[in-house]
Amino acid sequence: MRLGEIVTAGILALFSIFLMVESAKLDVGYITGEGPGGGAWPFWLSAIMLICTGFIAYNWYRKTSPPSQSSEPVLDSYGMKSFLYVAGGLLGFIALIDIISMYGAMAVFLVYYVRFLGRHSWLLTLILAIALPIAFFFFFEGLMRITMPKGLEFTEPFYNILYDIIY
Amino acid sequence: MEILGLLADGMALSLQPLNIGLILIGVTLGLFIGAMPGLGSVNGVAILLPVTFLVPPGSAIIFLAAIYYGAMYGGAISSITLGIPGASTAVATTFDGRPLALKGRARLALVTAAIASFVGGSVANVLFTLFAPLLAAVALSFGPPEIFALMLLAFATFVGLGGDDIPKTVFSICIGLVFAAVGFDQISGAPRLVFFEISGFLHGINFLVLAIGVYGIGEMLWTLDTTRGKIISSEAKMTVKGIVEDSKEGMRRGWKGTAIGSVLGFFVGILPAAGATPGSLMSYGVAKMVAKKPKEFGEGHPGGVAAPEAANNSASTGAMLPMLTLGIPGSPTTAILLGGMVIWGLTPGPRLFVDQSEFVWGLIGSFYVSNFFALAINLAFIPLFIWMLRMPFTILAPLIFVLSVVGGFAATKDMHDVWLMLGFGIGAFFLRKFDYPLAPAVLAIVLGPIAEPTLRQSLLLSSGDVSIFFTRPIAGPITVIALILILLPLLKVIRDRMREKKVQAG
Numbered sequence: 001m002r003l004g005e006i007v008t009a010g011i012l013a014l015f016s017i018f019l020m021v022e023s024a025k026l027d028v029g030y031i032t033g034e035g036p037g038g039g040a041w042p043f044w045l046s047a048i049m050l051i052c053t054g055f056i057a058y059n060w061y062r063k064t065s066p067p068s069q070s071s072e073p074v075l076d077s078y079g080m081k082s083f084l085y086v087a088g089g090l091l092g093f094i095a096l097i098d099i100i101s102m103y104g105a106m107a108v109f110l111v112y113y114v115r116f117l118g119r120h121s122w123l124l125t126l127i128l129a130i131a132l133p134i135a136f137f138f139f140f141e142g143l144m145r146i147t148m149p150k151g152l153e154f155t156e157p158f159y160n161i162l163y164d165i166i167y
Numbered sequence: 168m169e170i171l172g173l174l175a176d177g178m179a180l181s182l183q184p185l186n187i188g189l190i191l192i193g194v195t196l197g198l199f200i201g202a203m204p205g206l207g208s209v210n211g212v213a214i215l216l217p218v219t220f221l222v223p224p225g226s227a228i229i230f231l232a233a234i235y236y237g238a239m240y241g242g243a244i245s246s247i248t249l250g251i252p253g254a255s256t257a258v259a260t261t262f263d264g265r266p267l268a269l270k271g272r273a274r275l276a277l278v279t280a281a282i283a284s285f286v287g288g289s290v291a292n293v294l295f296t297l298f299a300p301l302l303a304a305v306a307l308s309f310g311p312p313e314i315f316a317l318m319l320l321a322f323a324t325f326v327g328l329g330g331d332d333i334p335k336t337v338f339s340i341c342i343g344l345v346f347a348a349v350g351f352d353q354i355s356g357a358p359r360l361v362f363f364e365i366s367g368f369l370h371g372i373n374f375l376v377l378a379i380g381v382y383g384i385g386e387m388l389w390t391l392d393t394t395r396g397k398i399i400s401s402e403a404k405m406t407v408k409g410i411v412e413d414s415k416e417g418m419r420r421g422w423k424g425t426a427i428g429s430v431l432g433f434f435v436g437i438l439p440a441a442g443a444t445p446g447s448l449m450s451y452g453v454a455k456m457v458a459k460k461p462k463e464f465g466e467g468h469p470g471g472v473a474a475p476e477a478a479n480n481s482a483s484t485g486a487m488l489p490m491l492t493l494g495i496p497g498s499p500t501t502a503i504l505l506g507g508m509v510i511w512g513l514t515p516g517p518r519l520f521v522d523q524s525e526f527v528w529g530l531i532g533s534f535y536v537s538n539f540f541a542l543a544i545n546l547a548f549i550p551l552f553i554w555m556l557r558m559p560f561t562i563l564a565p566l567i568f569v570l571s572v573v574g575g576f577a578a579t580k581d582m583h584d585v586w587l588m589l590g591f592g593i594g595a596f597f598l599r600k601f602d603y604p605l606a607p608a609v610l611a612i613v614l615g616p617i618a619e620p621t622l623r624q625s626l627l628l629s630s631g632d633v634s635i636f637f638t639r640p641i642a643g644p645i646t647v648i649a650l651i652l653i654l655l656p657l658l659k660v661i662r663d664r665m666r667e668k669k670v671q672a673g
Binding site for chain 1: 200203206210214332333334335337338341342344345348352354355357359360362384387388391392395559561562564565566568569572573576577580582585586589592593596597598600601602619622623624626627630631
């Protein structure tokens with residue numbers, strides 16, 4: 001954790017500098033007759049962020065914050081594994097949305113999580129993976145009139161059937 | 168006495184069979200729309216507006232107001248049971264609602280939320296009935312310096328009383344404010360902070376994307392990591408006796424928060440461009456400030472649920488006030504209601520109370536009636552929400568992730584934001600591990616779009632002289648209190664140093 005604390009502070013300091021550079025593309029000073037320039041607000045806030053990371057580093061050096069005193073790893077092997085499985089699953093879920101549609105990706109993600117991570121029975125997995133996307137479909141597309149991504153063209157015949165039910 | 172007569176007529180109107188039916192349907196729909204992450208009262212009211220053309224204007228606005236009310240109650244539900252804010256107005260409810268649910272006190276949190284909402288709504292109704300025209304005039308005297316001072320106060324409560332690491336808290340506030348600045352510069356119209364020229368940043372970062380990323384994804388990853396996936400959401404059985412006991416406890420520990428939220432929420436709700444979200448966040452901050460043990464807030468204190476919930480209901484009534492009396496909407500939802508009124512052929516403004524008094528008092532009467540039904544319907548559904556919590560975590564977790572992704576998309580209908588949300592979630596997970604408080608960032612991204620323009624307009628008014636925040640009668644005291652709160656931790660550090668030195672010397 002101790003190493004992680006200073007690395008995080010370092011990354012955040014770099015990020016603050018990046019934000020300052022980005023903000024400085026607009027005027028960051030006071031323009032007479034116009035008030036503060038468009039970049040002033042984010043620029044000075046990012047500057048405060050940079051100063052904060054300085055204080056965080058100083059507290060790290062003095063070992064006053066809890067993470068800077070801890071010798072535990074940021075993620076142990078179990079934590080690392082579960083983080084990769086879950087975050088990776090989410091990454092896959094979101095990546096699949098543009099290919100097999102929001103509802104299709106949802107079903108795949110539910111099968112992955114409930115069956116492979118949760119080790120529940122296939123029956124329960126399939127009930128959830130089929131019923132939930134359909135329920136979401138009718139709620140969003142039917143009731144709320146919000147269209148979710150439909151993925152590539154091959155999903156069309158399937159959605160035509162569902163739309164026939166709504167309209 | 169004249170007011171009472173008019174109010175009685177209004178209530179009688181809202182108790183007609185058609186209107187009461189509409190109230191029941193509206194409140195129930197609103198409850199579920201509000202509970203759905205990514206959807207709030209705005210969506211509900213906007214989508215169902217066309218439906219109201221089938222009924223007379225009086226019934227139509229009663230229906231929409233019932234949805235509005237229901238959504239205010241509903242937002243708390245997912246904040247508490249799932250830890251994802253159901254709507255922007257319920258962001259502050261997660262701060263204490265979620266910890267309570269993790270402790271197995273979800274029922275206490277839900278009951279407290281329902282009661283606080285009811286009290287907030289009722290107080291606001293009474294204030295509305297008595298002071299409508301007067302308060303509208305006071306709110307109008309709030310210029311940019313006053314509103315900015317209020318925003319400063321909201322941030323100051325987090326810094327001064329957070330009890331968290333100060334540099335990390337300030338960092339969190341600033342990063343939220345900077346994220347709020349992404350998109351276009353509101354005053355010059357120039358594109359700003361469009362990172363790597365990705366067009367998705369042009370429409371800005373919707374606060375729901377950050378809020379769902381932090382609470383839906385980051386918090387879940389953190390929970391999975393710290394509990395090693397072995398969460399048992401133990402929960403007492405749903406008995407009437409249990410609910411009564413929790414109601415008592417909720418009232419005993421949450422009355423202060425409820426009182427603050429009811430009054431503060433109403434007033435912030437009236438301010439143009441403020442509305443229920445800042446109202447609930449500020450009430451949370453103030454309730455924490457005046458609490459005997461501010462450190463208990465954030466760990467699961469019923470007062471932390473009561474304050475924002477009382478405030479968002481109170482503010483939703485308050486926001487109706489400038490809409491009806493001046494024709495200025497106080498929140499996005501009331502802007503849509505205003506649009507509806509124009510379509511129905513009513514002209515909002517000072518003349519409305521005179522020309523359409525039956526309509527106005529029917530609406531006010533319906534506030535009282537809807538509020539009562541919202542409480543009853545909400546309490547009736549609590550067992551269902553608790554049942555959701557009893558699901559095994561390996562089923563609840565994927566459900567929360569699915570809701571987060573769907574909600575993140577529904578908020579802006581852009582896949583860019585879904586990716587951004589995942590990024591925020593993972594970032595939040597690591598920051599959380601290093602004790603960075605994330606609630607201030609969420610607060611800041613909500614208040615940023617109000618704070619920045621008011622600061623710039625104020626400085627423009629004063630030609631760059633910052634004394635404008637100190638010399639005006641309303642802005643001055645608020646600014647001074649905010650500055651004291653910000654400097655409080657610094658004074659503490661200096662005092663501790665002096666003591667250390669004394670100890671070392673002695």
